Amino acid sequence: MATGLDQLVGMGLVGVSAVVFIYYSVWVLVLPFVDELHPLQSLFLPRDLALLVPAAALLLVSAGLGLFMMAVRWKNHRSKKSA
Structure with a gap:
């Protein structure tokens, strides 16, 4: 809850x-x-920014998600190596 x-x-x-x-x-x-x-x-x-703002936001979110996934995979790979 x-x-x-x-x-x-x-x-x-x-x-x-x-x-x-x-x-x-x-x-x-x-x-x-x-x-x-x-x-x-x-x-x-x-109005020129109407497409640029969402495109930049999508790029930033995608980059952040990719970096997060890369960090998690790297951490999991390191923990498997040391075990």
Whole structure:
């Protein structure tokens, strides 16, 4: 059973994910139809970054996952050698 702190962290992560999803969806799906001089445009990044930001995030997550897997395999290989 999850503790209160685990539940709080989980709810926080879900909340942050929801905010990021809504922000990105509005940025990519709604803003192209809004006039460029509208004040709403100042709340969002330039449209040029709409594909660059997720691509960079995917690259960073993939690199981090690869490094983690490499470290685990290296650690397991070392422990088998010494046993």
